[in-house]
Amino acid sequence: MSTIASRKTRSKVLIAIIILVVIQGNFLPPYLPNFIVFGWVPFQLLNYWLYAVELSVLGWLLARQIIR
Amino acid sequence: MAVGKTDNKIVLLRSYTKEMIVMGRGVWVLIGLGVYVVGVIWLSEVAHKRAQATTEDYFVAGRSVPALMMIGTIALSIWSALAFYGWPGATYRAGIGYLAGAAGGCVMGVWAVLIMYKLWLLGKQYGYVTPGDFMSDRYYSPLFRWITSLICVIFIVPYISAQIIGASSGIEVASAGSVSFWLAAGILSVIMVWHVLWGGARSIAFADTLAGFAGVFITVAIIWFVLSANFQGGLQEVTSKVISHSPGVLSHSGVYASGVGVLGISVSAGIAIIAWPHIFVRSYFAFSKQTFKVMAWVFPLLEMFMFSCFVIQGSYLGRALYGPGLDPRTTDILLPKMVSEYSPFLFSILVVIGVYAYAMSTADSQLLASSSILQKDIYDQLKPGASESERLRFARIWILVMMLAVLLVVAFRPALLVNYAYAFSSPAFAQLLPPLLGGLYWRRATKEGAIAGTVIGLVAVLVTQFVRNPIPIVHPVLWGLLLNICAYMLISCVTPPPPREVIEKIHIFLDKKIWEEG
Numbered sequence: 001m002s003t004i005a006s007r008k009t010r011s012k013v014l015i016a017i018i019i020l021v022v023i024q025g026n027f028l029p030p031y032l033p034n035f036i037v038f039g040w041v042p043f044q045l046l047n048y049w050l051y052a053v054e055l056s057v058l059g060w061l062l063a064r065q066i067i068r
Numbered sequence: 069m070a071v072g073k074t075d076n077k078i079v080l081l082r083s084y085t086k087e088m089i090v091m092g093r094g095v096w097v098l099i100g101l102g103v104y105v106v107g108v109i110w111l112s113e114v115a116h117k118r119a120q121a122t123t124e125d126y127f128v129a130g131r132s133v134p135a136l137m138m139i140g141t142i143a144l145s146i147w148s149a150l151a152f153y154g155w156p157g158a159t160y161r162a163g164i165g166y167l168a169g170a171a172g173g174c175v176m177g178v179w180a181v182l183i184m185y186k187l188w189l190l191g192k193q194y195g196y197v198t199p200g201d202f203m204s205d206r207y208y209s210p211l212f213r214w215i216t217s218l219i220c221v222i223f224i225v226p227y228i229s230a231q232i233i234g235a236s237s238g239i240e241v242a243s244a245g246s247v248s249f250w251l252a253a254g255i256l257s258v259i260m261v262w263h264v265l266w267g268g269a270r271s272i273a274f275a276d277t278l279a280g281f282a283g284v285f286i287t288v289a290i291i292w293f294v295l296s297a298n299f300q301g302g303l304q305e306v307t308s309k310v311i312s313h314s315p316g317v318l319s320h321s322g323v324y325a326s327g328v329g330v331l332g333i334s335v336s337a338g339i340a341i342i343a344w345p346h347i348f349v350r351s352y353f354a355f356s357k358q359t360f361k362v363m364a365w366v367f368p369l370l371e372m373f374m375f376s377c378f379v380i381q382g383s384y385l386g387r388a389l390y391g392p393g394l395d396p397r398t399t400d401i402l403l404p405k406m407v408s409e410y411s412p413f414l415f416s417i418l419v420v421i422g423v424y425a426y427a428m429s430t431a432d433s434q435l436l437a438s439s440s441i442l443q444k445d446i447y448d449q450l451k452p453g454a455s456e457s458e459r460l461r462f463a464r465i466w467i468l469v470m471m472l473a474v475l476l477v478v479a480f481r482p483a484l485l486v487n488y489a490y491a492f493s494s495p496a497f498a499q500l501l502p503p504l505l506g507g508l509y510w511r512r513a514t515k516e517g518a519i520a521g522t523v524i525g526l527v528a529v530l531v532t533q534f535v536r537n538p539i540p541i542v543h544p545v546l547w548g549l550l551l552n553i554c555a556y557m558l559i560s561c562v563t564p565p566p567p568r569e570v571i572e573k574i575h576i577f578l579d580k581k582i583w584e585e586g
Contacts, residue, residue: 004583018178025171026334027327030320039304042318045164045379052174052372059177059364066181066582067361 011065018058025051093413094246097239100417101424104282105259108275108428112263115271123459126268127197127440128352133273135359138350139366140277141433145346146173147374148227148430149234152283153423155375156406157399159382160390163317165324168331170375172338179342180363186508187351188360189581190574198437199348199500200445206507206574208567209515210449215522216500217445220345221438223496225470228431229477232256235427236478241404242416253478256428261471264432264439265464269353272432279425286422287377290403293411294385303380309388317383323541332543336491340498340545346430346437348504381406438470439463491533495545499525502549502556510560511575517560525552 025048034044119125133141159166187202196202199220204213232253239252263271299305310318323329341347354360386394386402389410398405404423407415443463448454454462499522506513529548537544 008583015182022175022339025174026168026339027331029168029171029330030165030325030327034319036307040302040307040384042164044319045167045376048164048167048171049372049376051171052368055174055177055368056365059181059368060361062178063181063361063364067185067357 007065011062014058014062014065018055018062021051021054021058025055093416094243096413096417097243097247097420100421101239101255104421104424105255107278108259108263111274111278112267112271115267115274119268119270122456123440123443123463124195124197125270126460126463127436127444128191128349129269129273131192131352132355133270133353133359134355135362137273137277138354138359139363139370140280141273141353141429142176142347142350142363143367143370143374144276144280144283144426144429145350145433146176146341146371146430147283147426149231149238149423149427150430151375151378152287152426153234153238153403154230154400155378156382156386157402159379160317160386160394160399160402161382161396162324163319163321163383164379165320165322165330166333167375167379168324168334169337170371172334172336173341173371173375174368175339176341176347176371177364177367180360180367183342183504183508184351184354184363185357185360186578186582187348188354188357189578191352193577194573196352197349198441198444199345199504200441203500203503203507203518204445206570207503207513207515207518208570209519212503212515212519212522213445213449215519217441219496219500219522219526220441221470223493224345224434224438225473226477227493228434228470228474231427231431231434232474232478233481235423237401238404238423239420241401242408242420244408253475256424256431257471257475260428260432260435261467263428264436264467269436272429272436273353275432276429279429282425283422284374286418287374287381289418290407290411290415291377291380291385293415294381294389294406298389298410303384306384306388310384314387314392317387326541328546329541329543332541332546335498335549336494336543336545340494340501343497343500343504344494345441345497346433348500349437349440350433435467435470439466442466491544495529495533495543495548496526498545499529499548499552502553506556506560507574508578511571512560512565513556514560514563514566516563517556517558520559521552521554521556524555525549528552 029044029047032044032047034042036042037046120130122130124130155166187196190196190202190205194201194205196205198217200213200216203216204210235256236249236252239247240249263275267274295302295306307318316322320330324333381403386399386406389406394402404416404419407419440463443459443466447459447462451458502521502525503513503518507518525548528551529544532538532542532544532547537547
């Protein structure tokens with residue numbers, strides 16, 4: 001029973017973090033600085049790539065809690 | 069006089085040679101297309117041999133699609149001709165801010181765990197095949213099944229049309245006009261209808277996986293060649309060229325200079341994808357729950373990789389090669405134009421195969437989803453005692469009827485390519501997202517709330533899209549969802565709660581399956 005409760009709590013924490021990351025990738029980008037990285041990647045574009053990696057890691061962690 | 073005659077002969081010879089070259093291009097384009105089509109026909113045949121004559125097998129591949137094919141079929145049902153063909157043009161016009169649409173699409177990984185897995189469990193238990201199956205059970209309302217189904221069927225028509233327009237224009241441009249738009253549209257329509265009628269969902273899943281591999285390879289190959297053949301300094305040279313005349317495209321500019329503008333496209337083209345009928349029904353396809361575990365981490369990476377490639381084609385290579393001067397209609401054919409002018413002819417054939425693969429992989433899924441909805445949600449309700457063969461016959465006839473409606477829209481071509489989906493179809497489908505999420509997670513959600521919210525949201529989308537948008541920066545999809553969610557929650561709270569048996573059938577069943585049984 002306590003395992004179920006802790007899985008539910010961890011899932012809720014992960015969902016809260018995912019919401020923050022979704023805001024990072026779907027609302028904040030225009031307000032970020034836009035210096036060029038590696039000579040060709042604007043930071044606002046790099047932010048989308050970082051966002052995708054973060055979402056991938058969080059999705060994996062969430063799947064581990066919910067899908068057994 | 070003799071010299072004049074010789075000149076005339078040379079001019080004539082040159083014109084014949086030019087015609088032969090153009091005709092030759094057409095023949096090679098058709099051969100390239102033919103090779104791919106043969107592959108698709110072979111896959112349809114394999115699928116047909118494995119099929120059983122049941123609607124469940126025909127519409128959801130007998131719930132037996134393995135993880136790799138599930139990812140292939142979902143990805144390719146999202147990455148349509150709009151992506152392969154429309155996105156380079158759209159990112160040429162709008163810049164990197166347009167990538168917000170793909171950022172929204174990355175959320176599909178999370179939706180795989182939070183929505184698709186639950187729908188899969190319910191689908192397996194209760195035999196769901198369409199979005200209306202879930203909606204009518206959860207909201208104990210045949211009326212809401214009808215509303216869901218009508219939204220899915222009506223708004224999917226322009227989306228399928230966009231696939232045919234994209235593929236046919238691509239083939240016409242790549243063959244320098246020797247394969248006409250309507251010949252290409254005819255070939256695509258006939259093969260697509262045959263592929264869907266013959267093989268059903270299993271055939272579509274096979275073909276989508278093939279298209280996925282072909283499309284990713286072709287997209288990357290085009291970037292690699294155009295870049296290495298035309299820019300010795302690589303992407304750094306491209307970037308400095310773009311910054312010299314169009315610095316705005318490498319930052320969030322125009323509509324996408326504000327968070328609300330970004331949110332609009334990311335919801336319309338990405339976050340709401342799960343409510344698109346042909347994606348929704350894919351929740352029922354999976355063979356095992358492992359599929360959703362894999363999707364959770366693979367999908368965000370795959371989605372962002374692919375759409376970043378389209379950004380490089382449009383915002384980087386397109387702008388560096390053509391400057392800021394292309395008119396909007398020409399940008400809709402940016403990819404084949406760029407490939408035919410800046411790379412060998414072989415790449416034009418690859419573009420044709422790519423656009424055809426992407427268009428067909430989405431359009432066939434949409435066609436099958438709409439016919440399953442018409443059969444299960446409308447025909448079965450009107451004629452409950454129909455036999456399996458009668459039901460399948462009805463579904464197949466409707467595929468032909470839908471195809472005719474699609475070709476009618478293609479004939480009129482009323483909008484730019486990406487607008488068919490992101491400004492019209494997707495905002496309407498998105499109105500099913502609140503009742504979908506609420507139906508899975510909020511026990512207090514009622515049928516009155518769902519019906520009122522969806523209808524109000526849909527009206528808001530249509531009014532702000534076609535009549536008047538009070539704040540133009542706010543995308544119609546956001547107006548629709550805002551009013552939808554408010555009405556849904558408010559009315560659900562003031563109407564009698566759902567019957568106990570509904571809560572047991574959906575929520576208690578899911579809780580038991582997920583948390584207790586694991």
